[in-house]
Amino acid sequence: MPDKKIVCKDCGKEFIFSEGEQEFYKEKGFENEPVRCPDCRRKRKQERNNNRGFRR
Template identity: 85%
Template sequence: MADKTIVCKDCGKEFVFSEGEQEFYKEKGFENDPVRCPDCRRKRKAQRNNSRM
């Protein structure tokens, strides 16, 4: 398995989905690669957490 370069669907920046991250996703049973970069994932998670309060 090699590192993958993916384009974030929110900001359009490229990010690397490393071999280690791919293994982690596989262990967790995730079937799809991420579609957002780590920064956008953090922002989205923070927005979801704030809307629940």
């Protein structure tokens, strides 16, 4: 399974979906390839965590 080049849907930068990452996705049973680069994924995750806030 060769590395794949994918274009991030958020920032438009090209990133590599490595052979190792592809194996990891397959092991976890993920059906879809990533659509965002690692930086945008990290940013999105951080935003989601920040939006949870403190509800009492």
